[in-house]
Amino acid sequence: MDVHEKLDLILEILGGHSEKLDEHSQKLGEQGRKLDEHSLKFDEQGKKLDEHSQKFDEQGRKLDEHSQKLDEQGRKLDEHSQKLGEHSELLGALIHGQQEIKADLDGFKLATFKRFDDLNKRLDSSESKQGELEAKVELLENRTWTNESDIHRLKNLIGMK
Numbered sequence: 608m609d610v611h612e613k614l615d616l617i618l619e620i621l622g623g624h625s626e627k628l629d630e631h632s633q634k635l636g637e638q639g640r641k642l643d644e645h646s647l648k649f650d651e652q653g654k655k656l657d658e659h660s661q662k663f664d665e666q667g668r669k670l671d672e673h674s675q676k677l678d679e680q681g682r683k684l685d686e687h688s689q690k691l692g693e694h695s696e697l698l699g700a701l702i703h704g705q706q707e708i709k710a711d712l713d714g715f716k717l718a719t720f721k722r723f724d725d726l727n728k729r730l731d732s733s734e735s736k737q738g739e740l741e742a743k744v745e746l747l748e749n750r751t752w753t754n755e756s757d758i759h760r761l762k763n764l765i766g767m768k
Contacts, residue, residue: 708765712758719754723747 608616726747 705765705767708761709767712761712767715754715758715761719751719758723751 726743729743
């Protein structure tokens with residue numbers, strides 16, 4: 608092999624390498640463009656992730672506010688429950704007191720009716736003492752009127768009428 612043939616062979620080999628280098632350069636250029644596209648997409652996704660993080664932070668703050676409001680409302684409900692318990696006890700005591708007063712009033716009525724009945728019986732049995740009886744009847748009417756007035760006054764006082 609002479610030098611020219613060796614040079615031709617080397618030129619052929621170099622030509623093949625040149626073609627491969629050109630192919631590799633093209634492939635590197637394409638891959639560089641794809642990397643640039645991917646970088647843009649990653650940047651866009653990074654921005655979206657940042658927006659989502661801000662939204663999550665904002666929602667977290669709102670949830671904290673709602674939790675505080677719910678805690679406050681829970682405390683108010685506890686206070687209302689306590690007050691309702693106290694009011695129930697007071698109402699029970701008032702009802703018991705009204706029942707006792709009503710029983711006393713019923714006792715007054717019964718005593719009044721018994722006295723009136725006794726006096727009527729006495730009046731019937733002693734017709735001869737009509738003058739005295741008229742005075743007693745008038746006294747009885749006054750007492751009955753007074754008792755009835757007392758009963759009505761007590762009823763008004765406790766709110767039964």
